[in-house]
Amino acid sequence: MEIKLEEIFQDKIDQEIKIEPRDWMPEKYRKTLLRQISQHAHSEIVGMLPEGNWITRAPNLRRKVALLAKVQDEAGHGLYLYSAAETLGMSRDEMLEELHSGKAKYSSIFNYPTLTWADMGAIGWLVDGAAIMNQVPLCRTSYGPYARAMVRVCKEESFHQRQGYEIMLTLTKGSEAQKAMAQDALNRWWWPSISMFGPNDDNSPNSAQSMKWKIKRFSNDELRQKFVDVTVAQAELLGLTIPDKDLKWNEERGHYDFGAINWDEFFQVVAGNGPCNKQRLKARVDAWENGAWVREAATAYAEKREAKANNQIEAA
Amino acid sequence: MAETKDILIDYVLHLADNSMILGQRNAEWCGHGPVLEQDIALTNITLDLIGEARSLYQYAAELKGGDSTEDSMAFLRDVTQYRNTLLLEQNNTDWAYTITRQFFYDVFHYYLQEALINSSDERLKEIAKKTIKESTYHVKWSSEWMIRLGDGTEVSHLKMQNALNALWEYTGEFFIPSTSEMEMQEKGIGADLNALSIKWRSKVEEILKEATLSIPESSFQQKGGKTGMHSEHMGYILADMQYMQRAYPRAEW
Numbered sequence: 243m244e245i246k247l248e249e250i251f252q253d254k255i256d257q258e259i260k261i262e263p264r265d266w267m268p269e270k271y272r273k274t275l276l277r278q279i280s281q282h283a284h285s286e287i288v289g290m291l292p293e294g295n296w297i298t299r300a301p302n303l304r305r306k307v308a309l310l311a312k313v314q315d316e317a318g319h320g321l322y323l324y325s326a327a328e329t330l331g332m333s334r335d336e337m338l339e340e341l342h343s344g345k346a347k348y349s350s351i352f353n354y355p356t357l358t359w360a361d362m363g364a365i366g367w368l369v370d371g372a373a374i375m376n377q378v379p380l381c382r383t384s385y386g387p388y389a390r391a392m393v394r395v396c397k398e399e400s401f402h403q404r405q406g407y408e409i410m411l412t413l414t415k416g417s418e419a420q421k422a423m424a425q426d427a428l429n430r431w432w433w434p435s436i437s438m439f440g441p442n443d444d445n446s447p448n449s450a451q452s453m454k455w456k457i458k459r460f461s462n463d464e465l466r467q468k469f470v471d472v473t474v475a476q477a478e479l480l481g482l483t484i485p486d487k488d489l490k491w492n493e494e495r496g497h498y499d500f501g502a503i504n505w506d507e508f509f510q511v512v513a514g515n516g517p518c519n520k521q522r523l524k525a526r527v528d529a530w531e532n533g534a535w536v537r538e539a540a541t542a543y544a545e546k547r548e549a550k551a552n553n554q555i556e557a558a
Numbered sequence: 559m560a561e562t563k564d565i566l567i568d569y570v571l572h573l574a575d576n577s578m579i580l581g582q583r584n585a586e587w588c589g590h591g592p593v594l595e596q597d598i599a600l601t602n603i604t605l606d607l608i609g610e611a612r613s614l615y616q617y618a619a620e621l622k623g624g625d626s627t628e629d630s631m632a633f634l635r636d637v638t639q640y641r642n643t644l645l646l647e648q649n650n651t652d653w654a655y656t657i658t659r660q661f662f663y664d665v666f667h668y669y670l671q672e673a674l675i676n677s678s679d680e681r682l683k684e685i686a687k688k689t690i691k692e693s694t695y696h697v698k699w700s701s702e703w704m705i706r707l708g709d710g711t712e713v714s715h716l717k718m719q720n721a722l723n724a725l726w727e728y729t730g731e732f733f734i735p736s737t738s739e740m741e742m743q744e745k746g747i748g749a750d751l752n753a754l755s756i757k758w759r760s761k762v763e764e765i766l767k768e769a770t771l772s773i774p775e776s777s778f779q780q781k782g783g784k785t786g787m788h789s790e791h792m793g794y795i796l797a798d799m800q801y802m803q804r805a806y807p808r809a810e811w
């Protein structure tokens with residue numbers, strides 16, 4: 243019986259038919275997706291913090307409004323994704339509990355500090371840019387609610403990417419101090435950004451299964467290469483130098499070669515030892531704990547209202 | 559003539575600074591709200607407030623002429639030149655203070671727009687027409703939260719009553735007219751603050767009653783923001799907000 247179901251399931255996937263919440267699915271498929279989508283949702287809301295750090299200090303009113311709206315978009319992405327993940331049988335509160343306890347992960351990139359205004363440009367350009375590379379294929383991922391959430395998310399991410407690039411462009415056209423600020427931001431965000439695609443393919447144990455289930459459509463290394471290839475040209479246009487002395491065009495491969503990623507650092511950050519892991523997690527936990535009385539009151543009030551309405555119905 | 563223009567600029571800046579400073583305060587919440595949906599809702603309000611402030615700063619900059627811009631208005635005036643009321647610069651403290659501060663302002667802001675829709679100044683009239691749609695929603699949102707938290711749990715009731723007690727003394731300043739407000743009202747440009755005060759009081763009482771909250775007995779009211787006599791908070795707000803413009807004069811961003 244189980245085997246038959248699994249065959250039907252794989253058959254649907256092979257035919258590009260979306261899997262929906264009520265459909266039968268292997269437990270491991272459900273778990274893999276739940277982990278991936280909730281991680282993705284956590285990344286959106288933790289990702290609000292490094293950029294949120296600059297809202298009150300944005301250099302002019304236009305930028306302030308754009309940054310606020312961007313960070314708000316990320317909150318919206320978190321909402322869509324938590325809703326998609328909930329269809330797999332875990333509540334948002336349970337997912338948040340896993341985030342707060344440190345059990346659930348989020349994208350490591352958000353464990354780096356935002357030191358200057360140029361970081362708002364670099365994050366939009368590189369981090370949202372890398373996110374798009376990852377996410378565009380996810381619009382066709384096999385699980386229906388996830389794919390549909392990603393369609394909405396991707397539209398906004400590409401807007402964020404252009405906005406970030408435009409911040410960088412303005413800086414590189416500005417004073418020497420502004421140009422230096424832009425280069426410094428690129429120096430600090432480049433390696434964490436290309437690490438965002440995850441470990442190399444030969445060191446990524448779950449990838450093959452995810453590809454077979456069409457949760458993933460491209461490998462980590464394929465996506466990373468694609469990102470490097472498009473970003474090099476963009477950096478040139480800005481007149482900025484990518485901080486990698488091994489970066490050069492490989493005629494034979496038709497791609498850029500690039501230097502080795504410091505995976506020790508990557509795994510240290512994943513393990514909780516990045517420069518801001520503790521602060522990011524604390525900010526989320528504080529927000530949640532300080533908000534507890536608000537959520538409790540909202541629930542109590544809603545219950546009171548409902549009881550009142552029921553009484554009125556009974557009385558009538 | 560020049561003097562009338564200066565008074566108008568002062569008035570427009572007062573209107574702008576109110577929404578700007580509250581927006582700046584609210585923006586501190588972004589990413590830290592008690593629940594994701596409300597983080598988004600408060601940010602929406604913040605975006606409206608800063609959007610309105612920008613329209614007003616642009617108007618003030620045009621009136622002022624020279625190389626004034628919306629940004630020079632917001633980023634290059636110092637504490638004593640700011641004209642917002644004291645309420646709006648108060649610390650966020652917690653969600654109870656934030657909601658209460660927002661509610662007091664929203665009710666005032668709504669009735670203010672209602673008056674400014676009939677302003678003899680075309681530009682203010684246009685801005686008010688857009689703003690009133692937004693503040694209609696703001697009042698609804700903060701009123702609902704006043705009621706929900708006031709009449710929620712014992713804890714939330716206490717927190718709300720404390721916030722109300724602490725912030726009440728900053729509400730009277732809305733209705734104590736500055737020289738420019740008096741002059742603008744006489745000219746049919748500004749709002750009649752007496753009439754506004756009656757409407758404000760009645761709406762606030764209505765909502766507080768439903769929220770099972772009570773107005774504190776002490777009737778003493780602080781004032782000073784409108785004439786540049788701010789609290790010590792204001793220097794920090796501006797230090798934060800103006801840092802980039804001060805550190806990199808005349809740069810484009």
Ligand SMILES: [Fe+2]
Pocket residue numbers: 286315316319395399
């Ligand atoms: Fe996002």
Ligand SMILES: [Fe+2]
Pocket residue numbers: 316370398399402
């Ligand atoms: Fe984004």
